[in-house]
Amino acid sequence: MSDSKQLAPHGQICWLEVPVTDIxxxxxxxxxxxxxxxxxxxxPSPLTGARDVIHMFTKGDLHGAFVTISEDCMVKVYDEKSPGKAPVLxxxxxxxxxxTLKVVESKGGRLHVPKTDIGGGMGFFxxxxxxxxxLQGIWAQN
Incomplete structure (x- = not known):
């Protein structure tokens, strides 16, 4: 009997873990x-360094979890003292x-790069x- 669930295309992100200190x-x-x-x-979390639990989330085909970790285990992907370092984004x-940026700022986030035209009709980020x-990115066509 075959599984009727369709797999995501090869190479597409299928899971995203977001490290957090305040769930x-x-x-x-x-x-x-x-x-x-x-x-x-x-x-319950099976991860080393994580606190006891992870909290799952979904949005369409994206699935993932907020992984609660202690402050000393947190690896910040953006360091204001070293802005040239490039994390996976x-x-x-x-x-x-x-x-979206209005909501980001109202919820305690900070602007890092303002709306920027990619060029060639490829939208904005x-x-x-x-x-x-x-550090997170957003993209829109207009």
Whole structure:
């Protein structure tokens, strides 16, 4: 009997873990900015360095978890003292960069790169630092 569930295309992101120190703050931030659906209850974490639970989230085909970790285990992907370092950067599609950045800032995030034209009709991007110190990107066609 074959599984009727369709697999994501090879190479597509299938899971995203977001390290956080304050789960409620992170859930509030991401549900407000991207309308992610977050599980109200945590699940025991099998990860070394993580606290006891992870909190799952979904948005369309994206699935992942907020991994609660202690401050001393947090690896900040953006360090204001070393702005030239380039981490792996997830970029999320949004309808409006301007409106999304308003929500980001209202929820404790900070603008990192303002709305920027990519050129060649390829749309626009911006970057922000989330409520937990993680650098994230957003993209919109207009």
């Amino acid at each position: 409620e703050r992170a859930k509030d931030f991401y549900t407000s900015v991207f309308d992610w659906e977050c599980s109200p209850q945590g699940t 997830p970029t999320f599609c949004v309808e409006s960069i301007e409106e 911006a970057r922000f630092i989330d409520s937990e110190g993680n």
